[in-house]
Amino acid sequence: MSSTPFDLIGRQLTPFFPPACAGCDGTTTGQRAFCSICRPLAPELRSPNCRRCALPMEAFANHRQSTSLCSRCHTKTPAFDTVTALWEYDDAVADAIRRIKYGRDLPALRALCRRAHHWFHDTVDALPGDGPIVPVPSHRNSLRKRGFHVPSLTLRYLRAAECRRVSHRLTKTVDTPRQAGLSFDERYDNTRGVFAYRGPAPTTQSAIVFDDVLTTGATADAAAGALREAGYQAIAVVALARAPAPRKPHRRRS
Numbered sequence: 001m002s003s004t005p006f007d008l009i010g011r012q013l014t015p016f017f018p019p020a021c022a023g024c025d026g027t028t029t030g031q032r033a034f035c036s037i038c039r040p041l042a043p044e045l046r047s048p049n050c051r052r053c054a055l056p057m058e059a060f061a062n063h064r065q066s067t068s069l070c071s072r073c074h075t076k077t078p079a080f081d082t083v084t085a086l087w088e089y090d091d092a093v094a095d096a097i098r099r100i101k102y103g104r105d106l107p108a109l110r111a112l113c114r115r116a117h118h119w120f121h122d123t124v125d126a127l128p129g130d131g132p133i134v135p136v137p138s139h140r141n142s143l144r145k146r147g148f149h150v151p152s153l154t155l156r157y158l159r160a161a162e163c164r165r166v167s168h169r170l171t172k173t174v175d176t177p178r179q180a181g182l183s184f185d186e187r188y189d190n191t192r193g194v195f196a197y198r199g200p201a202p203t204t205q206s207a208i209v210f211d212d213v214l215t216t217g218a219t220a221d222a223a224a225g226a227l228r229e230a231g232y233q234a235i236a237v238v239a240l241a242r243a244p245a246p247r248k249p250h251r252r253r254s
Contacts (some may be wrong), residue, residue, distance in 0.1 A: 022111035023092035033115035034092055041091035043150050045242050053217050054083035054242050072184070079224035080209060080218055080235045084123050085242035086116050089213050097213055101150055109150070113157035116240055122159045127236050129206030132167035133160050136211040136223050137195070139175040150212045154240065164208065169199040170226060179219065187218035195223050197230035206234040215243040 021028045023038035034042045048057045050070035055069060087093040094113060100104040124133070135151035143149055152168070160166055174194040179187050208225050214237065224235045 003046060019114060020111055022076075022096040022108040025107075028111070031114055033096075033111045033116070038092040042093045042096075043088050043090075045085050045088050052082060053078060054085055054214075055130075055217075055244060056242075056244050071219070072078050078221040079228050080220055080237045082216070083220070083237040083239065084241065085239045086119050087241040089215065089241035089243040097241065100212075102144070104147065106148075108152075109154060110157055113154060116185070117158055120160070120238070121163050123238055124160070124163050124208065127206070127208060129204060129234060129238040131202070131204040131206035131208065131232065131234075132165045133208045133210050133238075134167050134223070134227065136209060136219055137168070137170050137172045139172045141165070141175045142153075151177060151210055154212055155210060160210075169197055169230075170223060171196055171198055179215070184216050184218075185221050187216045188221070191218045193222070195226035197226050201229045202227075205232065206236070207232040209235060209237045211237070211239045213241045213243065214239040 019028050019030075019032070020026070021035035021038055022033045023042065024035060026035040026037065028035045032039070045054065046056065048068070049055060050057060050068065050073055051071055052073045055070045055072070057070065089097070093112075096105075096108045100109045100112075115227055133155065135149070135155055137151075138146075138149055152166075155161075155166055172194055173196050176190050179190060182190060207227050209220055209227070210225075213218060214220055217237075220237045220239075224237065228237055
């Protein structure tokens, strides 16, 4: 991938303004998103995972085969086919994404994208087809409050347009309550039927749904379902981070 004048200027300024850590605003080096202190708290997504939604399988009884489905996907098959994510959504990564969403910490987003850039392009290049990348949309009321759209801005920082067309034909028609704090079933009820595809019928069979983080998968499932209704047949989900299954509290011995 060729360098731009901004890349050259950035490399010249790096010794004087080293990259900031996405977790603590300390300094880091090279293409790393986190400093040496935060890095152990920002693990990349590990296997084995559910072959469909990428949920780490150690939370389930049957985790011996990396091609297994988790209990959620056994119970309800999502509208998407696969999920690929770079980080586990926990600790430093979760803190960074919350700061981006609720604190408008765009330097933290740039730090995450600095590390995720090559991973993202390699991931997209490996996916079959040449369909568009579709960021999960927000309702206009949410956009008005936040002032920016995290998935779309992330794709700009990742230079997604260099590898695939980015489509904004998917819209969110219902202003739903925040997903944070809702149970698995409540999240699915909260996102059912809230997305709509606007525009002519797709000219490709595949599409990529992109979001900054995938937790239960309810939002990605609803977005993928709207794309399937529009005519897409193969849908992959790509996210910066994937949330692990909720941890069960340890019981204290009496």
